[in-house]
Amino acid sequence: MFARRIALRSFLTFALLAILLPISLASGTLFYRSAVGAMEGFALQLADEVSQRVREKLLSFFDVPQRAVAFNVEQARAGLLMVDHPDQLMKQFMLQIDQQPQLTFISLGTREGEYYAGSRPPLGSDRALRMMRATISGDRAMEVFRVDELTRQPTLISRSEIDFDARNRPWYTNALDYDGTSWYAPYRYKIEDVQGAYRAIGMGASAPLRARNGDLIGIVTADVSLSQLNDFLNTVASESGGKAFLAEASGELLAMSSADASMGLTGAAGERRPRMDESGDPVVRALGQHILRTGQAEGHEFMEVGGERHLMRWWTHVLHKGPTLTMAIMLPESRFDAPLRGVLRNTIYTTLAVMLASVLFSLFVASRLVRPLQSLSDWATRLTQDDWTAKAPKSSPIRELRSLADAMGYMARHMQEHAQDLEAMVAQRTQELESAVASIEQTVLDQRHFIAMLSHEVRSPLAVINTAGQLLALRSKDIPAQEALAQRILRGSARLSYFFDNCLTQDRIDSQNFALEPVDVDVAEMVMWVTENGGQLSTAHTVQQQVQADLPALHGDPVLLRVMLMNLLSNAFKYAPAGTTVLLRVTRESGRCRLSVEDEGPGIQPDEQQKVFEKYRRGRTAEGKPGAGLGLALVKGIVELHGGTITLQSRSPTGMCFVIELPFSVA
Numbered sequence: 001m002f003a004r005r006i007a008l009r010s011f012l013t014f015a016l017l018a019i020l021l022p023i024s025l026a027s028g029t030l031f032y033r034s035a036v037g038a039m040e041g042f043a044l045q046l047a048d049e050v051s052q053r054v055r056e057k058l059l060s061f062f063d064v065p066q067r068a069v070a071f072n073v074e075q076a077r078a079g080l081l082m083v084d085h086p087d088q089l090m091k092q093f094m095l096q097i098d099q100q101p102q103l104t105f106i107s108l109g110t111r112e113g114e115y116y117a118g119s120r121p122p123l124g125s126d127r128a129l130r131m132m133r134a135t136i137s138g139d140r141a142m143e144v145f146r147v148d149e150l151t152r153q154p155t156l157i158s159r160s161e162i163d164f165d166a167r168n169r170p171w172y173t174n175a176l177d178y179d180g181t182s183w184y185a186p187y188r189y190k191i192e193d194v195q196g197a198y199r200a201i202g203m204g205a206s207a208p209l210r211a212r213n214g215d216l217i218g219i220v221t222a223d224v225s226l227s228q229l230n231d232f233l234n235t236v237a238s239e240s241g242g243k244a245f246l247a248e249a250s251g252e253l254l255a256m257s258s259a260d261a262s263m264g265l266t267g268a269a270g271e272r273r274p275r276m277d278e279s280g281d282p283v284v285r286a287l288g289q290h291i292l293r294t295g296q297a298e299g300h301e302f303m304e305v306g307g308e309r310h311l312m313r314w315w316t317h318v319l320h321k322g323p324t325l326t327m328a329i330m331l332p333e334s335r336f337d338a339p340l341r342g343v344l345r346n347t348i349y350t351t352l353a354v355m356l357a358s359v360l361f362s363l364f365v366a367s368r369l370v371r372p373l374q375s376l377s378d379w380a381t382r383l384t385q386d387d388w389t390a391k392a393p394k395s396s397p398i399r400e401l402r403s404l405a406d407a408m409g410y411m412a413r414h415m416q417e418h419a420q421d422l423e424a425m426v427a428q429r430t431q432e433l434e435s436a437v438a439s440i441e442q443t444v445l446d447q448r449h450f451i452a453m454l455s456h457e458v459r460s461p462l463a464v465i466n467t468a469g470q471l472l473a474l475r476s477k478d479i480p481a482q483e484a485l486a487q488r489i490l491r492g493s494a495r496l497s498y499f500f501d502n503c504l505t506q507d508r509i510d511s512q513n514f515a516l517e518p519v520d521v522d523v524a525e526m527v528m529w530v531t532e533n534g535g536q537l538s539t540a541h542t543v544q545q546q547v548q549a550d551l552p553a554l555h556g557d558p559v560l561l562r563v564m565l566m567n568l569l570s571n572a573f574k575y576a577p578a579g580t581t582v583l584l585r586v587t588r589e590s591g592r593c594r595l596s597v598e599d600e601g602p603g604i605q606p607d608e609q610q611k612v613f614e615k616y617r618r619g620r621t622a623e624g625k626p627g628a629g630l631g632l633a634l635v636k637g638i639v640e641l642h643g644g645t646i647t648l649q650s651r652s653p654t655g656m657c658f659v660i661e662l663p664f665s666v667a
Contacts (some may be wrong), residue, residue: 312330565584
């Protein structure tokens, strides 16, 4: 045993202070004084120069659509725009597109909704010019013509039957709302070409064209795709060695220069454009979060992202009659770290000294601390593997480690005792649980055997009763009292047989080996069968069926589907007054089979409408009515097995409507 022990905290504290503190203070002071001022001043100057160039290029980019729209408006006023000659008009647009490589579309939507355009496809390897049209005579199909670069002859390469009406497009309605040149929000192109070259999002400017008498001729638009904005920003950012993005004031990205620029900016239907604070690029995301959090329209900020500092510079610009744009440029510190190189030379010797001291200190700590800790770790590992024979490590000169070893030895003894107690307890509980599970399984098996036996034993007497009832009904046609008695016998036997069918069906569904046996079911034949057989449950009601013609086959389990409808008819007979009509209606709604059963009964209270689908639960209006509360629960189970839904709708003035919607094919 060591005569004297020292505290671990004191040992580490004195060692760290004696070696690292003077060196850290000296190197930190030198680095701070020589780096901060030079770096920030140079960085701000460089950022201002780069951002000014980016801003000028972006504004000139957005000036092109406005100038193109203004040019065509003036051409129309001078009578030089061939609005009455669509082929010539598309060639005029094509020539303008050829002169303005930034543009994706120059187009005209007439007041009748026809569409004529010249375009350069934003996607794909074939960037040859296109002419497009969607005319009334062509059933508003979108026709795309590829223009040969040498002969300038158009060739039809795509025809999409999409019922294109220019009057429904955002650029058309926006120009009418402003009644002048204005910008419209980004939208998905509705070209649907075979090549997929227009599955993109675009934005631009549009303006109405009017005749001299003020009548509307159409809407002219000049459009740029966001993918071209991405390419443009990529070129601009590569010149500066940084990154850039363009977003709306709400935060939704219009374009990015980074590698994931196309992410979220395609033309896929239903796709949401990402926000700048949700970008996959961590640098863009960090700046976007800062801009949205502070709400500053313009500014600069130094930020560290992914272990590297960046200078962020952003500003806003409001397009004429258009959105407010947020433009940003992000420069990595490597672009302006030249002043730091001299400071690094001054600190290299200090760094070497710190490294040497760190190595020596690590060796010292390893010999005095890591080795005993490793022994403790090995001992603890053997204890966790229930190796209670493992011996404690040798004594350590560090007091805390010795105390820890003693505590671990004490804890190991208690863990051994506790583990033995737990093993005995677990064995006992496991035996009790196995016994309980076996008892439950036997009870469930006995219940199923009892239901099957009871159904089998009762069916033969029921068949005899049903046959006798039918004979009695035939022989008593002229004796009203006896005929009524015979009908009661028939209804009672049918109800009892129907009850046992429900019990067996529910037991079949609840069994572990149950599986649907779907086949193609003729809906009209199934409804006819249910109507004929359901009539046996009540002679006091009339069943009316309405089945939509030309329904496709319903792919489902025919036995369960019939049980489902018979239960709904039986439920309607119970509560509807005698002499009323129960309506069974089948239609096709939104690609699904809709079956509804309507009665004129007292209805179901709103607070009970969900409870009636639980087993053995009945509503307040069921008092005095026969039934066990199993039918509607079985109906809901069958509907859900077929991937459908069931809802209740109150009828006016009285009655309920059970509505079932099923897919025509089971998933």
